[in-house]
Amino acid sequence: MAGALALLSRTSAPASTPFERWQLDDGRSVTLRAARGDDALRIQALVRSLSPRTRYLRFFNPLRELPPALLDAFTHAEPRHELTLVAYLDIEGQETLIGMGQYVSVDYPAQCEFALLVADGYHGQGLGSRLLRNLVCIAVEAGIETMEGELLDENLAMRHLAQANGFTLSRHPHEAYLLKAHKALAPPPWKCSQLAALASLPAR
Numbered sequence: 001m002a003g004a005l006a007l008l009s010r011t012s013a014p015a016s017t018p019f020e021r022w023q024l025d026d027g028r029s030v031t032l033r034a035a036r037g038d039d040a041l042r043i044q045a046l047v048r049s050l051s052p053r054t055r056y057l058r059f060f061n062p063l064r065e066l067p068p069a070l071l072d073a074f075t076h077a078e079p080r081h082e083l084t085l086v087a088y089l090d091i092e093g094q095e096t097l098i099g100m101g102q103y104v105s106v107d108y109p110a111q112c113e114f115a116l117l118v119a120d121g122y123h124g125q126g127l128g129s130r131l132l133r134n135l136v137c138i139a140v141e142a143g144i145e146t147m148e149g150e151l152l153d154e155n156l157a158m159r160h161l162a163q164a165n166g167f168t169l170s171r172h173p174h175e176a177y178l179l180k181a182h183k184a185l186a187p188p189p190w191k192c193s194q195l196a197a198l199a200s201l202p203a204r
């Protein structure tokens, strides 16, 4: 995925974008929105904050920071090619990222590949599910036909999350330690939030 993302150029998301807001079990308010050009430092802070285990489950290697090309791709949205959602808490007036999810399509409209990340300490509160469901809604609206993801065989949370949202799992054709999640995209059974409107961001 990193290689594919590195090939893509970019367009900034507009300053005012749709969002979804809800409350965690502890009452704190979480907001989901599209990543913007000025999120680079926030995303690096999120990645730096991860435990080695979470970092490995997401990136399959122990990187401590995102390489510039990947960071650049994550902070520029164009729904036919790449889109990143970030989840943040407002902590003393600062947006502190606690999760992100993205898809990238290198052969629009046939397929896109997704990945999810929730910060340690916020697992199991429904954030991963919100991220994935919103990504599906946006990709459907953008006209993408299938969504896929690669996950470690040992990643029970991601296996459960993918299957609970209509993905089928199969062995990765080349890597024994990976599974592939696959879903033919169609209007989902869940209600899409206003984030689905991100699909109509202007094409490059």
Ligand SMILES: CC(C)(COP(=O)(O)OP(=O)(O)OC[C@H]1O[C@@H](n2cnc3c(N)ncnc32)[C@H](O)[C@@H]1OP(=O)(O)O)[C@@H](O)C(=O)NCCC(=O)NCCS
Binding pocket: 054, 055, 057, 058, 114, 115, 116, 117, 118, 119, 122, 123, 124, 125, 126, 127, 128, 129, 130, 149, 150, 151, 155, 156, 157, 158, 160, 161, 164
């Ligand atoms: C995978 C990940 C994104 C899930 O996010 P999350 O916010 O913890 O997930 P949710 O709270 O939405 O839970 C989703 C479902 O998984 C289940 N789940 C959570 N942890 C689980 C585990 N260890 N084993 C089995 N099921 C688990 C939850 O019970 C929930 O099921 P339900 O909806 O039927 O109740 C998160 O754990 C994470 O960031 N992990 C590290 C990075 C990673 O693995 N990324 C995926 C690579 S694509």
